[in-house]
Structure formats: C-alpha cells, structure tokens
Amino acid sequence: MQANDAIAPEAHWWLPVAAVGELATDRPLGVTLLGQPLALWHDGAEARAFTDRCPHRGARLSLGRVHDGQLECPYHGWRFGADGRCRHVPALPDFVPPTGHRAVAWALREAHGLWWVAAAGAPAEAPHAPPLLSDLPSRRLLCGPYDVATSAPRVVENFLDTAHFGLVHEGWLGARDHLQVPGYEVIADAHGRPGVPDYRAWQPQGSAAAAGGAWVDYRYQLLSPYTALLTKKGVGDAPQEAYALWTCPTEPEACRVWFTIFTSDDALPDGDLLAFQDTIFRQDRPVLESQRPRRLPVSGGELHCAADRLSAAYRRWLQGQRITFGVC
Numbered sequence: 499m500q501a502n503d504a505i506a507p508e509a510h511w512w513l514p515v516a517a518v519g520e521l522a523t524d525r526p527l528g529v530t531l532l533g534q535p536l537a538l539w540h541d542g543a544e545a546r547a548f549t550d551r552c553p554h555r556g557a558r559l560s561l562g563r564v565h566d567g568q569l570e571c572p573y574h575g576w577r578f579g580a581d582g583r584c585r586h587v588p589a590l591p592d593f594v595p596p597t598g599h600r601a602v603a604w605a606l607r608e609a610h611g612l613w614w615v616a617a618a619g620a621p622a623e624a625p626h627a628p629p630l631l632s633d634l635p636s637r638r639l640l641c642g643p644y645d646v647a648t649s650a651p652r653v654v655e656n657f658l659d660t661a662h663f664g665l666v667h668e669g670w671l672g673a674r675d676h677l678q679v680p681g682y683e684v685i686a687d688a689h690g691r692p693g694v695p696d697y698r699a700w701q702p703q704g705s706a707a708a709a710g711g712a713w714v715d716y717r718y719q720l721l722s723p724y725t726a727l728l729t730k731k732g733v734g735d736a737p738q739e740a741y742a743l744w745t746c747p748t749e750p751e752a753c754r755v756w757f758t759i760f761t762s763d764d765a766l767p768d769g770d771l772l773a774f775q776d777t778i779f780r781q782d783r784p785v786l787e788s789q790r791p792r793r794l795p796v797s798g799g800e801l802h803c804a805a806d807r808l809s810a811a812y813r814r815w816l817q818g819q820r821i822t823f824g825v826c
C-alpha cells in the first residue's frame with residue numbers, strides 16, 4: 499500500500515482487474531493495475547490480492563502456488579497467509595518469521611462478475627466503490643476480456659463518442675446517410691461527472707434483438723475515470739438494455755476491457771448477445787489502436803467540433819480530477 503501523500507488521484511477508485519472465473523482456487527493469477535503487478539489468489543475462503551513481488555528476493559508470487567490456504571513463493575517457498583504475513587520459511591523450518599516479514603496485501607472485492615481492487619491499496623483511501631447499478635435489467639452477461647493497445651481513457655472516450663457510428667459501425671450502430679449528430683446536452687451528475695441524459699440515434703441494428711432500423715433513445719453516464727454506462731431506454735424511459743464499459747488501466751498505453759450487457763430480453767441466447775457486442779468492439783479496436791498519441795490528450799493537441807462536446811467534457815473532467823494515468 500502506498501503512503502497517503504503518494505496516492506495518485508486515479509487510485510481513489512476501485513478498479514476491475516480480472517473476471518471472477520479467471521481466478522482458480524488452486525493457483526494464483528497475475529494481473530496488472532495502474533502499472534502495478536498484482537497476484538490474485540484464493541485462500542480457500544476468500545480471494546486476496548498481493549503486490550506481485552516476494553519481499554524476500556523479489557520473485558513474482560503469481561508464479562507460485564496455493565498451499566494449505568497460503569500463497570507459496572516459487573523461488574524459496576516462503577509462504578504467506580491471507581493478511582500477507584510470512585508464516586513459513588522452508589529453509590529454516592523452526593524459524594518463526596517476525597510480523598514485519600510480509601507481502602503487501604490490497605483490498606479486493608467482487609462486483610459485476612469481476613474482481614475489483616482498491617487501487618490505493620486500502621478501502622479508506624479508495625472511497626469510490628464499484629457502482630451498484632441495481633436499477634438495471636437483471637439478466638447480465640460479461641463480454642471480454644480484450645487486451646487493447648491503447649490507454650483506458652481512449653477506450654472510454656470512444657464509448658462516449660457517437661459521431662463514428664455511421665462509419666466504424668456502418669449498418670450496425672449507424673448509417674452513412676445518418677452521420678449528422680443531433681443536438682444534445684451534456685449535464686453533470688450529482689458527483690460532477692459529465693453525461694448525456696437524452697441522446698437520440700438512428701441505428702440500423704442497434705442491438706442483438708433489433709429487427710431493423712429504428713430511432714433509439716440513450717443515456718450516457720461516466721461512472722469513473724475508466725468506466726462508463728450506456729442505457730437504452732424503453733417504455734417510459736425505463737432501462738430496457740444497458741452496456742457497461744469496464745476498463746482496467748494496466749499500463750499508461752494499454753488496458754484490459756470488459757463489457758456487461760444488461761438486458762430485459764429473455765429470449766435471445768447468450769451467444770447471440772455476446773456475439774453482437776464482440777462484433778461492435780472488433781469494429782472499434784483497429785481504429786482505437788491506430789490513434790496517436792495513445793494517451794488521451796486532456797490539455798490540447800487535438801481539434802474538437804460541437805459534436806464532440808461529451809468527449810470534450812470527459813477530458814475536462816479528467817483534468818479537473820488531476821487524473822494522470824493514460825492521459826497526456
């Protein structure tokens with residue numbers, strides 16, 4: 499865990515690092531968050547996250563194994579308990595390690611089928627918990643992961659950008675004869691995060707269930723520096739379908755991405771819903787990975803037009819939050 503004065507602004511959020519199903523109970527899993535390698539492992543009762551570095555000689559704990567509810571380092575076999583404390587040194591079986599012999603433990607929890615880490619290390623330093631999203635449809639499918647060679651903020655901005663629909667997603671989310679972006683209003687939520695409560699788009703195939711072209715009403719919300727939500731409204735503005743974008747900023751110019759599809763449709767097979775989202779993101783990906791710089795410019799260097807006001811508001815918000823990871 500970092501000392502308080504060393505905590506970067508982005509570390510005040512809990513951030514997703516892996517799908518729940520990726521973590522086996524009998525072996526650790528190496529992940530990276532904000533440039534920090536972490537070892538996730540399961541002590542038999544709960545999942546844990548440690549800094550992926552053994553305090554003995556710096557080997558990666560994620561290359562080790564789980565033994566009797568403890569994490570064993572691959573190099574000299576030191577074993578660490580759930581709280582990080584070293585419990586056993588095989589070269590000195592009678593030695594009782596002092597309390598200072600410990601791996602660094604991070605707070606970890608589950609939400610939306612993902613493991614989330616308090617990026618500052620401890621919950622007290624990361625007040626922004628994973629979003630609840632309890633008012634969305636209860637059928638939920640996780641899509642991903644995608645390891646993307648660009649910054650997490652580039653991916654978030656793309657998710658908030660509608661002016662590319664008729665080009666990148668031609669015949670799906672947009673059409674070349676409907677490229678005009680209608681007027682829309684950017685409104686900050688109660689936390690000051692920019693969003694668009696009402697956005698109307700013409701979409702030839704706006705979802706896996708769509709039976710042809712239609713005008714669709716959306717709501718865009720920013721959830722954190724690296725996560726966002728798109729809600730498709732149904733009757734009386736009730737959420738009919740929603741897509742959450744979860745990015746894990748692994749490195750300043752790389753990220754891991756998942757989507758959760760929330761839908762009230764109970765007829766379409768899971769495979770059709772996942773294939774739709776997969777198709778859309780595979781259309782986005784080559785353009786995203788072509789953008790330079792890979793870090794999102796928040797203080798100038800790119801041109802804006804009025805259709806970009808949501809992404810411009812996102813950049814201003816990142817700048818106001820003093821976010822540094824993945825931006826330039």
Ligand code: FES
Pocket residue numbers: 552553554555556557571572573574575576
């Ligand atoms: S480096 Fe981990 S036990 Fe030696």
Ligand SMILES: [Fe+2]
Pocket residue numbers: 656662666667778782
């Ligand atoms: Fe897109």
